[in-house]
Amino acid sequence: MILKMCSTCHRPFSADEDWKSVCILCWKQSRGYEFNKSDDAYLGLQQGFSTARLAWKDRIAAYEKSISDLKAGSNDEDSQLVQAQRLLASTRRRLNQVNTEKAELEETCTRAEEKCALLEALVVTLKKEARRTRAPIVPAATLQPDLLRDLIVLCHPDRNHHPKATEITAWLLAQRQEKR
Numbered sequence: 001m002i003l004k005m006c007s008t009c010h011r012p013f014s015a016d017e018d019w020k021s022v023c024i025l026c027w028k029q030s031r032g033y034e035f036n037k038s039d040d041a042y043l044g045l046q047q048g049f050s051t052a053r054l055a056w057k058d059r060i061a062a063y064e065k066s067i068s069d070l071k072a073g074s075n076d077e078d079s080q081l082v083q084a085q086r087l088l089a090s091t092r093r094r095l096n097q098v099n100t101e102k103a104e105l106e107e108t109c110t111r112a113e114e115k116c117a118l119l120e121a122l123v124v125t126l127k128k129e130a131r132r133t134r135a136p137i138v139p140a141a142t143l144q145p146d147l148l149r150d151l152i153v154l155c156h157p158d159r160n161h162h163p164k165a166t167e168i169t170a171w172l173l174a175q176r177q178e179k180r
């Protein structure tokens, strides 16, 4: 016996010969024969088999859909993972960049601080120097022009070989300059 599908009613039937293509019931119908009780029972089995077959087809289709959904879902997760990895890599690159910039800024700051310290020291030195060279020996207001002239003559380095003679003469000349 070979299990085949009837070409007329599309229900399964058991063929005792390979060439048979229609079920016994369709054959009987085509000849105008009446159905007996066993034919009715055969029809019941055929219908039951068809119903069960359709139900299995539905279940198989549902399983196939679940499998393809799961596959699609795992593809989604893969692409999310790839995206997350890309984001992580670009964040790491940015972090490295920021760290480099920070180190450069710190170096610039250190150099600027060193420069500041040098300038502050220079200012202190210059202030000291200014106080030393511009400090009035006597209040300028009390120096009368005659006294100033005498002082210039007496202090002049041509007459004095004191190491401060030049400095004091310069200051006295500056006083005379200011009074004019």
Ligand SMILES: [Zn+2]
Residues within 6 Å of the ligand: 006, 007, 008, 009, 010, 011, 022, 023, 024, 025, 026, 027
């Ligand atoms: Zn048939």
